[in-house]
Amino acid sequence: MGHRPDLRVGDAQALEFADERFDCVVCTIALCTIPDDRKAISEMWRVLREGGRLLLLEHVRSPLQIVRWIEQLMDPLAVRTRGTTSCATRSITSPRSASRSSGSNA
DSSP: OOOOOOOOOOOTTSOSSOTTOEEEEEEESOGGGSTTHHHHHHHHHHHEEEEEEEEEEOOOOOSSHHHHHHHHHHHHHHHHHHSSOOGGGSSOSOHHHHHHHTTOOO
């Protein structure tokens, strides 16, 4: 493809890039690790050029009540082993709902 990746360590809630810098922004299995996930999505939209693509791949709370119940039962174990709640019990129910609440029209 002729492009060398430019990998950087940074804060997803305050990206160091100018507005409308990228044609595509990709975020995979990361939103549950970011303290303010909605701010991070807002930042992704900020650095994305008009007409660009925001690609999210996330694991989210199940739409099935029985599975959500099991996720909630397992949450204390996640807190004990990782020191944080599981990603499934976070406030975002789907990436689409998060991207809409962050001012996009995805």
